[in-house]
Amino acid sequence: MVSTEAPLERAGGSIRRPRATGRPHLPQALAIAAPAARPHLAALAGTGALALLGAGATLILPWPLALAVDHAIGRRQSTGLLAWMNDLSPETVLVLAGVALVLITTLSGLLAFGSTALGERSAEGIGARLRQTMFEHTMDLSLRWHDRMPHGELLSRMTSDITRMLDAVIAVATILLPETVILVVVLVVLTAFDPRLALIGLAVVPLLALLAERQRRRVRAAQQDAREEAGNLFAATGDLLRNVRAVQAFGRSEKARKLFGRSNERVRKAEVRAAIVSARWSPIAEIVLALGSGLVLIIGGGYVLHGSLSTGDLLVVLAYLGELYSPVRSLTRLSSILAKAGASARRVQEVLSASDAVVDAPRARPVPERIQEVRFDGVGFSYEQGHPVLRDFDLCLSAGETVCLLGPSGAGKSTILHLLLRLYDVDAGAVRLDGLDVRDCERHSLRQRIAFVPQDPWLFDASVAENIAFGALEATRDEVEEAGRLALVDEFVHDLPQGYDTPLGEDGVRLSGGQRRRVALARAAVSQAPIVLLDEPTASLDPVSSATVVQAIRTATLRRTVLIVTHDENLAAIADRVVHLSKLDDVTDHAKKGGEQNAAYQATDLVR
Numbered sequence: 199m200v201s202t203e204a205p206l207e208r209a210g211g212s213i214r215r216p217r218a219t220g221r222p223h224l225p226q227a228l229a230i231a232a233p234a235a236r237p238h239l240a241a242l243a244g245t246g247a248l249a250l251l252g253a254g255a256t257l258i259l260p261w262p263l264a265l266a267v268d269h270a271i272g273r274r275q276s277t278g279l280l281a282w283m284n285d286l287s288p289e290t291v292l293v294l295a296g297v298a299l300v301l302i303t304t305l306s307g308l309l310a311f312g313s314t315a316l317g318e319r320s321a322e323g324i325g326a327r328l329r330q331t332m333f334e335h336t337m338d339l340s341l342r343w344h345d346r347m348p349h350g351e352l353l354s355r356m357t358s359d360i361t362r363m364l365d366a367v368i369a370v371a372t373i374l375l376p377e378t379v380i381l382v383v384v385l386v387v388l389t390a391f392d393p394r395l396a397l398i399g400l401a402v403v404p405l406l407a408l409l410a411e412r413q414r415r416r417v418r419a420a421q422q423d424a425r426e427e428a429g430n431l432f433a434a435t436g437d438l439l440r441n442v443r444a445v446q447a448f449g450r451s452e453k454a455r456k457l458f459g460r461s462n463e464r465v466r467k468a469e470v471r472a473a474i475v476s477a478r479w480s481p482i483a484e485i486v487l488a489l490g491s492g493l494v495l496i497i498g499g500g501y502v503l504h505g506s507l508s509t510g511d512l513l514v515v516l517a518y519l520g521e522l523y524s525p526v527r528s529l530t531r532l533s534s535i536l537a538k539a540g541a542s543a544r545r546v547q548e549v550l551s552a553s554d555a556v557v558d559a560p561r562a563r564p565v566p567e568r569i570q571e572v573r574f575d576g577v578g579f580s581y582e583q584g585h586p587v588l589r590d591f592d593l594c595l596s597a598g599e600t601v602c603l604l605g606p607s608g609a610g611k612s613t614i615l616h617l618l619l620r621l622y623d624v625d626a627g628a629v630r631l632d633g634l635d636v637r638d639c640e641r642h643s644l645r646q647r648i649a650f651v652p653q654d655p656w657l658f659d660a661s662v663a664e665n666i667a668f669g670a671l672e673a674t675r676d677e678v679e680e681a682g683r684l685a686l687v688d689e690f691v692h693d694l695p696q697g698y699d700t701p702l703g704e705d706g707v708r709l710s711g712g713q714r715r716r717v718a719l720a721r722a723a724v725s726q727a728p729i730v731l732l733d734e735p736t737a738s739l740d741p742v743s744s745a746t747v748v749q750a751i752r753t754a755t756l757r758r759t760v761l762i763v764t765h766d767e768n769l770a771a772i773a774d775r776v777v778h779l780s781k782l783d784d785v786t787d788h789a790k791k792g793g794e795q796n797a798a799y800q801a802t803d804l805v806r
């Protein structure tokens with residue numbers, strides 16, 4: 199028995215893509231992101247410089263306190279640069295120390311603000327460029343690639359994954375440089391102050407580095423899982439929302455809710471897992487660092503007991519160790535941010551490095567404005583290996599001819615139109631325009647010469663006029679309205695609240711099926727393309743709407759070469775010639791029965 203839930207299962211439940219394996223490609227992804235980052239390098243350097251100054255402010259922050267304690271309260275005499283303070287009263291020194299504390303904190307705050315603002319601005323600039331690059335790249339990728347990649351998943355890569363990569367860009371600019379400088383400065387001071395205790399305190403650092411590397415790998419794996427699940431959720435949600443009418447019409451809201459809930463739950467679990475893996479690091483790092491401090495306390499305490507170190511000096515060493523551990527913490531946090539970015543970078547890179555594009559041949563030629571002949575020459579094609587859709591398919595259309603392609607469902611009629619548009623490349627044979635193989639044509643000029651009215655009219659959430667103008671972007675308002683008149687859009691557009699300026703809603707939801715077809719026809723009419731392809735223009739229309747659409751086709755495609763794919767025998771009435779396409783399986787069976795193994799008789803011309 200066929201499960202009635204199967205389509206929904208597919209929509210919401212089984213969109214899980216195979217998990218990618220292998221190491222993350224952070225360096226390659228950064229290489230791909232480099233052109234986007236180049237215009238922002240100066241701003242990123244500025245971000246690093248401000249963060250560095252901020253780090254400097256942090257380093258001098260303890261000094262006003264020391265001044266207050268030693269010179270105002272402890273009455274210690276200052277020497278060197280601070281000798282002038284000996285003439286000031288303790289109250290004045292306290293006030294100066296207080297003011298200095300406020301000024302340094304304000305400066306540190308301003309520097310932090312400047313560095314964050316500049317960093318965010320550059321990161322957003324890089325993000326916008328990356329999204330643009332990614333979008334443009336996917337626009338060029340073949341439909342075979344798009345057939346495999348759920349669009350919700352693609353959206354998730356273009357948005358959330360790029361955001362995570364940008365987090366890494368900001369973190370590198372604001373953490374890496376300043377914290378490394380703080381680390382080195384404190385290390386030098388600490389070593390100069392007491393090399394023995396410095397060495398003991400630093401003994402835990404190799405252990406910490408080892409654990410940090412293990413942690414980085416775990417965070418990366420957990421993040422990879424979380425990103426995959428988020429991508430699946432995006433894909434499932436996109437599919438369910440796109441099919442909301444079917445879901446409601448078939449009373450499957452409850453099922454859809456469950457499917458969404460299941461995917462949502464998987465995201466929740468994966469995100470919690472990733473968050474816990476990340477959070478686990480903080481106590482581990484603190485314990486290892488405390489181990490270092492503990493060792494210094496024990497061994498340094500022993501030195502104090504034996505009189506080889508003063509109590510004050512031990513306190514100073516412990517205080518400096520505290521200062522030293524702060525950048526160590528920040529740098530290990532950076533490693534976790536980089537691990538997250540690495541997982542996302544792999545997903546972004548997978549899209550950017552996809553080379554499955556239908557591209558212009560090196561010496562591609564423009565398609566001439568007038569085309570005398572369209573020819574399919576022994577065409578073979580399959581969407582998936584081992585499942586041929588067309589084999590040895592021949593068809594020839596002369597200029598100004600209207601040919602109707604009839605045939606059973608699944609015979610490959612729409613596929614023939616897609617091959618002429620070069621949405622897919624043939625596996626065998628060739629599609630030629632006046633002898634020129636479409637693979638040797640400039641794609642842009644090829645598609646300018648062909649107006650396509652697909653089975654699903656592909657309307658945008660824009661006005662009627664804008665949807666028609668999509669057929670010829672430079673069309674004037676008069677030309678748009680003339681096309682509307684030819685395609686009989688006129689008959690209903692004036693009843694719409696804003697006429698040609700009425701927004702159609704997503705996918706033209708505010709129009710009836712017949713009206714949507716007529717808007718799509720007007721799109722073909724407004725373009726000056728000499729070839730018009732119509733895919734099932736009357737499918738699922740009532741007889742009255744169907745008759746109107748047929749009439750619209752007549753007026754909108756006058757004097758052009760027209761190829762109409764249909765099941766509708768009535769449409770054949772307006773064609774000069776009808777070609778019947780058999781299903782490949784039927785042909786094979788027939789061939790076997792008749793013993794004609796190489797028979798190439800898919801298309802049978804029924805000349806009228």
Ligand SMILES: Nc1ncnc2c1ncn2[C@@H]1O[C@H](COP(=O)(O)OP(=O)(O)OP(=O)(O)O)[C@@H](O)[C@H]1O
Nearest residue numbers: 345581582587605606607608609610611612613614
């Ligand atoms: N993107 C795709 N990926 C894989 N297979 C596909 C794809 N598009 C179509 N097919 C398969 O190719 C075959 C031909 O499809 P096509 O849409 O060209 O048939 P058709 O004759 O136009 O059918 P219909 O009249 O029902 O629209 C079908 O078996 C279909 O399942």
